[in-house]
Amino acid sequence: MQHDDIKDRLLDAALIHVAFDGWTEATFKAAVADAGIDPALARALCPRGAVDLALGFHARGDAMMLELLGASHLDGMRFRDKIALAVRLRLEAVPDREAVRRGVTLFAMPQYAADGAKAIWGTCDLIWNTLGDTSRDVNWYTKRATLSAVYSSTVLYWLGDDSPGHEATWAFLDRRIDDVMRFEGMKAKVRGNPLLKPLLAGPEWLAAQIHAPKDRRGDLPGSVGGAD
Incomplete structure (x- = not known):
């Protein structure tokens, strides 16, 4: 059996206990016993126990x-609607809201x-990449930071x-x-105002020196200065 399959079994077994015990050591031990996995192997695959399972649960939702985005018809949609759809699908992919609450x-x-x-x-990085973001400058960071705030809230x-149907959440x-x-529209107006544009010269020069990571699979940091 592959290691990923074993971790999936552990996660499936853990979800039964998370609602009662949270993502705790008690949940991890119960999952190991229920899944019939050797405790030493389980600990080797999840050194931090339930914390690693909680991260695995999040990755499963991603x-x-x-999959849901790939099956969606995005042609003709405004970009802001594509973003909203992606966040909505991410939440609708969750089979157990209590597991998220405990997370x-x-x-x-x-x-x-x-x-x-x-x-x-x-x-949020997955969402932007899947929707075709090609930014390589400071916008790579600001897009993901802004979406992270929207997603978290x-x-x-x-x-x-x-x-009903979580309609209040979608609103x-x-x-x-x-x-x-x-906010983005306001920034565009400032750039187009000849009186205010000089005020942005310094910040925009600094922003132009920041580049996204070379490896799209990586996180932070990128680079400052010359092109990456």
Whole structure:
């Protein structure tokens, strides 16, 4: 059996316990026992126990989102609507909202906050890459940082949303994306204003020195200065 298959078995077994015990050591041990996996092998595959399973659960949702996006008809859609659809599909790919709620609690802990931030950044990077983003300058970072903020706030709203079909969440998501689009429009107006444009000369020069990572599969950092 492949290691990925074993981790999938562990994750499936863990999800039964997460609603009661969270992403904890108790859940990990119960999953190992239920899946009939050798404890030493399970620990070798998941050195941090349930934390690694929680990250695996997030990655599984990302993979499902990509499948759903691939089956969607995006031709003719505005780009902001494609982004909104991707975030919506990512949330609809979640089979267990309580597992996400418990994950939010886990990754709010200081020792795991960086893992949670990296997971969200990875989701947003997948969305931009899948929708054809080709930026290589500072926009590579700002697009992902902005979407990470939109995604995070939408997840928190969704966790407390009991409206039919989560319609309140999708309306909230649309408002957040509209806010971003208005901000981008304001920046464009400033650049087009001959009185205000000189104020951006310094910041835009600095931004032009920042480049995205050479390896699209990587995270941070990129580079500053010459072209990468």
